[in-house]
Amino acid sequence: MQAARGTSLSDDATSDQPPPSTSRRRLWLRFAAVALVVYAVDVGSKILAVERLTGREDIPVVGDLLVLHLTRNPGAAFSTGTQFTEVLSCIAIAAVVLVLWMSRRLGSAGWAVGLGLLLAGVAGNLTDRLLREPGPLRGHVIDFLMLPNWPIFNIADMAINAAAVTILVQAFRGVHLDGAREDRSRDHDDDDPHETDPPESSPQEPTA
Structure with a gap:
């Protein structure tokens, strides 16, 4: 009777846990939601920046700490590689494909958010390079957020x-893309030079 009841309780506890395919599907949906929302915010903010800031002077938002200043960047971050716009576009396309391929193995909520942000940021700037002047793969990225002593950037760069x-936080925690965790404590115990073998028990004399 007890064994039967124990089996029933075990089956009920197991049934409460979602199967791996369902859990992975939810993580992929979280990844997609983060990517789509941040991508939409980036594209929308760039459209507004071009409409509202073209031909206007800088607009202080938080004094001199945050200023709206429209600029078109043909290069990468910090305005580097301005003569390699087409190469940067091809690298961005490859990065989008790589992130989408990696998303199939998602097993961690942190990784789902991280890859979603990465996809949104890369795709947001890639959209400018594909659709804006002076032409496909050579388009200039719209930047409009300016901080003191810092290059002008946009929402995609923030993402x-x-x-x-x-x-980096996930890597520091030892969480892999598929959700597996590194057992660092066991590795530390194995390398402990002060670890000693347990003392052997002395044989007992037989009693009469």
């Missing part, structure tokens, strides 16, 4: 930086 921080 890429946030993605890098999130992925």
Whole structure:
């Protein structure tokens, strides 16, 4: 009777846990939602920046700490590689494909958010390179957020930086893309030089 009841309780507990395919599907939906929302915010903010800031002077938002200043960047971050716009576009396309391929193995909520931010950031700037002047693969990226002593940037750049921080945190925690965790404590115990074998028990004399 007890064994039967124990089996029933075990089956009920197991049934409460979602199967791996369902859990992975939810993580992929979270990844897609983060990517789509941040991508939409980036594209929409760039459209508004072009409409409202073209031909206007800088607009202070938080004094001199945050200023709206429209600029068109043909290169990468910090205005580097301005003569390699087409190469940067091809690298961005490859990065989008790589992130989508990696998303099939998602097993961690942190990785889902990190990859979603990365996809949104890369795709947001890639959209400018594909659709804006002076032409496909050579389009200039719209930047409009300016901080003191810092290059002008946009929402996509913020998403890429946030993605890098999130992925680094996951790596520091030992969480892999598929959700597996590194057992660092066991590795530390194996390498402990002070670890000693347990003392052997002395044989007992037989009693009469």
